[in-house]
Amino acid sequence: MNTRHRKWSSFALAALSAVVLTACSSGGGSGSSDNYPSKPIVVVAPSGAGGGWDKTARSLTKVLGESKLVEKTMTVENKPGGGGAVFMAEYATQDTKNPYRLFVSSPPILINNLKKEGNTPYGYKDTTPLAQLTKDFGAIVVSVDSKYSDIQSLMADLKADPTKITFAGGSAPGSMDHLISVLPAFKAGIDPKSVKYVSYDGGGEAIAALLGGNADVIGTDISSASEYLKAGKVKVLGITASERLGGDFKDIPTIKESGIDAEFTIWRGVFGPKEMKDNEKAYWAEKLKALNESEAWKKELAANSWEPEFKGSEDFSKFLGEQEVLIKEMLTALGMAK
Structure with missing residues (x-):
């Protein structure tokens, strides 16, 4: 073999080795895609401990692990800040190809991306939505001794003098x-900017303001109002569901029943990175569907008063995409869209 031929053979072998090594190491250090998952998985709750996202993430990992639907270790990581905006900035730029880091979210992933103040340039389109797991609905709530017993009388007074x-x-x-607070007014033809809204640090403080006479009405989710409804402390004038709920809520009308087309689902779901591979997406499609159908998950839903919706x-x-249109429309009417 002459010198020139030996050099060419060495170059070809080196090039082939580089291609093989590149193929083996693809996936951003996430392990081989063919045997996914091959290492522990983290589910992020973009909030502190104890909130809805945190509870959802912990219930999800607990049931997937205990039922052996996912055999790799699953842990929960809390990443609070900006209602999820801080986490999204990190996730959408640093974890685009990391299928070992998932997260849970709800409508704020849309709201934070669309509003003018405190927004984030990143939204659900910078992720792979894997599955919706639960649903809740907005509720318009007054104290039990309020003069209002239906949404229409409230809207009539609001239209007459919102101050x-x-x-x-x-x-x-x-x-x-x-x-949630302004949706019925907006859909009833009242300028949502005229609605006097006071924000509190969490739903508990808002309920306390209502019960203490510092607010006339609160907008919240129906599951948060449940214990106060059972205790006879509040009345729920309407919910943003398309039809009446069952159980403790069977006597509560939908806002739509009252002639105001105000529907809004407060969902919770699971997301992955934007650049997930087909087999990684297929893995979670199978596992999350199986989770939804499992008895263990149904018990977890009941324990948390969550409504299933897969x-x-x-x-x-x-x-x-459909809910994004509604939120943008509302934020625009409030003068709060970016």
């Missing part, structure tokens, strides 16, 4: 409680 009625919620202006990746993505 006389104070709404409260457990989140900042432009966030979910605010949007949507796979494609249907979930379509729904998110």
